[in-house]
Amino acid sequence: MNQSEIAPDRVIREDLKLIADMVDAGSRLLDVGCGDGALLELLAREKGVDGRGIEIRQEGVNASVGRGLSVIQGDAETDLADYPDAAFDYVVLSQTLPAVRNPRGVMLELLRIGRRAIVSIPNFGYWRHRIYLLVRGRLPNVGYRPVHWYDNPHIHPCTIKDFVMLCRDLEINIERRIQLDHRGRAARFRGTGRFANFFGEQAVFLLSTNR
């Protein structure tokens, strides 16, 4: 899903910058669901990253390749299996996890082909979403794109807490986590747990495994 067409530029830049901050210069990186390649372009320019991308939408792929990025048309759920173990220093999955059929399987694949994974998720436990559902009795619009519930690609919505527990089940280490406020900026608060799950609209996780 290419969010950047809809999202105000300021919001997406902050989101990408936070991810970019987690990446070491000159590393090898795969961006799964890379949209039109904005993150890959940022990382190549700012950090000399050797980046690759997978994008499901053909227009996004063509735009990325046209910008000189190495991107293939493909599906995160089936095509990650093609890559060898530890092929990348980082594998990025940005805002896509709730839209995949098998989030557990995808998470394991990310950390098989990457030494680390960077995963960002929209938080369905954000306080505004909770109140919206409580008061209005309707599902909140979660994520960047304002859509009707029946058009929403999120088939596996989760909260920050849900995600943290999935990581625990899969024996995935959370090396860093950053909550984002409703303006898409890194939240000032440092807290985790319940507090973060209430006040973070999104979160970015730097993950690794001991395997």
Added chain:
Amino acid sequence: MPSVPGNSPSGHTVKLGQTRSLTLDCGAELGPFTVAYQTYGALNADKTNVILACHALTGDQFLLGPHPVTGRPGWWKTMVGPGKTLDTERFFIICANVLGGCMGTVGPKEKDPATGRPYGLDFPVITIKDMVASQAMLLDSLGIDDLFCVIGGSIGGMQALQWAASYPERVFAAVPIACAARHSAQNIALHEVGRQAIMADPDWRGGGYLAHGTRPVRGLSVARMAAHITYLSEQALHRKFGRALQDRSTVSYGFDADFQVESYLRHQGKSFVERFDANSYLYITRATDYFDLAKEHAGVLANAFAGSKTRFCVISFTSDWLYPTSENREIVRALNGVAANVSFVEINSDKGHDAFLLDEPDMFETLGGFLNGAARHRGLEPA
């Protein structure tokens, strides 16, 4: 360093394999032998701007034209030229007639030095790998160590893949377009129809038609007609011709070319035989049938690209049923299997396999972006 000649309408030729012959896949030794080629644009001082364009089954080195036999524009005039995607003001583009061809490179219609008569079927069966080996020898003779890019569509794409597999250190970027890493059963079958059409023509004379002063034009023409259908798509044929009649208002209740599509195909066949040699058609289709890049790597295609530093851009077309996207994607999967640097785009087009020869703005744009990105990494001056 041998000098690189400029453009010339008659085409360049070079004698290769004079000190060491080329050992073909079939075991035969070839050499010395002639390769005919054309160059477009100028070689830069550090020789980093070389693009090798590989032609398809019935193409030749005259990609820009005019063609010396037909006088028509070249087969890749949409892609190559000043300011075009393969910009002749920026890149030095080489295109050589393949081994077994009939536009000046050694092939079945050339004289066998052993007998002084045309080879005919005494010409050894060649492979895509042999073609690529001869192109590598051509580069050696031109004093060019490595390629900025090797690019081609269809059988030309197979050559680009073979280049990346055989000479990874000589290929900075490779662009296989509308091709496959092996020829499918269906495609072998289609080739066999064409070959049988040629061999069924009494004028073929067991392949010795040149000595008999005949030419199997009917067989070759039918082969071309059958093949031409596979280069198009159902949508393209429908859009172009539908069921429209040719110069008549009603069907003739006979076997004239009632329909425009029949007339078109007959014209395709007729004009093809003017410029192409029937035995060359046999040899080049055979080379393609034998192409199976995984086979020489223990059956695992990914092994062909292990450790490759080449930047790949694989391009397919939605309506290409000769080399469908699924087969192009097999190449991408293999490249991902060794974490190679690969881009893959599927271009939306209803023009079928031949789309790679036609005006496809999306192809030009994405390919242009890929080449610009590769050029930056190569340290080439921006256009």
